[in-house]
Amino acid sequence: GSAEMGIVGGGKDAPGVSTYVGNTRDSSVEFNNDFTLTVVGSGQTDSGLSFGISVDFSTDAEPNENGNVALDNEAVFISGDFGTLTLGEIDGAVDKRLTEAHNAVGQYSIGDDETVHAGYQGSYGDAAYDNQILRYDYSFGDFGFSASMELNDDKGTTPATADDADNGYALAISYNTDMGGVGLGFGLGYQYLEAGIGGWAPGNLSDYGFAGWAAGTEVDIIAATVSADFNNGFKAGFEYSNYDPSGAGNSDVDHYAIGLGYTMDALSVGASYGKFDTSGDDADGWALTAAYDLGGGAAIVAGYSDSDVDNNDGDYETYSLGVAMSF
Template sequence: MKTTTTLLGGAVLALLAGAAQAEVSVQGSSGTLKFSGYADAGVTGGDGLKDDGYGLISLKVKAETPKEDTLRFGATVSLKMYAQEGDVLVRDNEVWMSGDFGRLAFGDIDSAYDVAMEETGMFVGMDDVHTSHVGYDTHAIADYNGAEVRKLVRFDRDFNPFTVHVSAGRDGADEMVLSLGGTWTKDLGPAEMKLGLGHQSTDGMKLTGVTALAKFDNGLRLGADWSTADYEPGAKEFFEEHVGLGVNYSKDRLSMGVNWGRFDGGDRDGLEGVGVDVNWKLSKSAILSAGWNSDASWADGDQARYGVGVRVVF
């Protein structure tokens, strides 16, 4: 274990713990500037891996015009710094405008397909261990070479209880990526039900998926997703199918979840995994988090992985 990393992570948490209360907002005459984020410090390890310190600081800055404006504008900048490498990742940045017509955004954002498809892992997990197993699908749009497509324009429009999403961008081969998504959300009394449908098309690849999420009043959340990927880029032609299930529960200070997923067909044929996360709220701003997955590598055999630590939200 890297003692210095652990000490640095602990020092950061100690500094933030006193001030970590909630999102900080600065109100101006022409809009609002909001600061929010979190800091993680813990230990990760697993089969074939040494136990190692883990640290992350995430900061998000939002600027937006007043809610009373008929036509609103805004921007978001997100920064993540990993203690192990010292790298700073700039991601999930966007500029947007919204009004009665809907919302139009451009930047490093999720596609319409991704927005419509719910994930089966719904809570915090140290280093996202519970959602990094070989059977998990994040629904992030990628070209057939595996490069994630992030520079997008997306339009969202709410027709309560339906919401429509449309996005367009270019992949690593400079091919146009078109994505459509739609959700239906309805309060059915003891539970809120949400159904999602997504489709993406680009030269050589088509993705189609459906998801279902039920949120019960007692804290139980049940999720399921199913998707297919049809690849036709020459020699790499194949058809892939994925199915995932998630059972999550939250009450008072406790939140926990179990998710399972499997791929059939293509390069990931037969890959299957389970992820588990358990979180305990220590205070208004601090969470004790533990996560585990059954297999984090495509290599033969199961390579289980774990992560445990503390998250401070500010």
């Protein structure tokens, strides 16, 4: 399990992407404590297939009082020579095989500042429907292959507005190698989805006021990432993705992001920047993270992010400071 305690805060317009939510009135700071208990079960069939489940018990509704317990990242798998089949609230194939810039840096904060800004993209076309994904993984040497599917549950809010979007699917490959002492990782993926009721927009854009593509729009996503570990304390990552919508009047969106991290003894720092380039307004954002390892599973972690959206002068900064613990 893991736990966090500290403060989260930020500007009045920060959308509810993660822990901190702006109050639209002025800047604010709040206490935040969180915990996650991961329960794992596993077994093996007579023919040697392994199977199991992993599920996180964690608080929801933080930073408010007394949240219910939410199940997060619930996943059931069965694995054998044929590969691994996993069903649950998991990454789709593209998100599984690609390493986004901030993951290449490998740091986090208790307010998730590195993932909440307007320039962040972290799950490609996943969770377009009910976020229940079936994924198949297969590895051979340094190569990995994944394919995934997310079914549209075909449930409208009323019968009259039934959601008959296509199912989504994704394909991706990864390749890891070592070149002159630098560990390199490459990922390439394709994903398809059809926007359901409520529309769809990449990344956090809809939280930042972007309209999104209307229901029925078919979106093709192509994405590639490169990550590097220089084995001298420095790490770096780069990601690119393109979102190609169907429909007259809809235009491509490009996203790119870069991240850089450095670790020296107990201290590590990181920075990441991302941008969505649309035919109209653009959105970008950046984040700084720092961690000081106290040993024994505890670390002091700090994060900061800010966002910039064209023609939208919001107060979007977020910050957090606290202690992260793992048990």
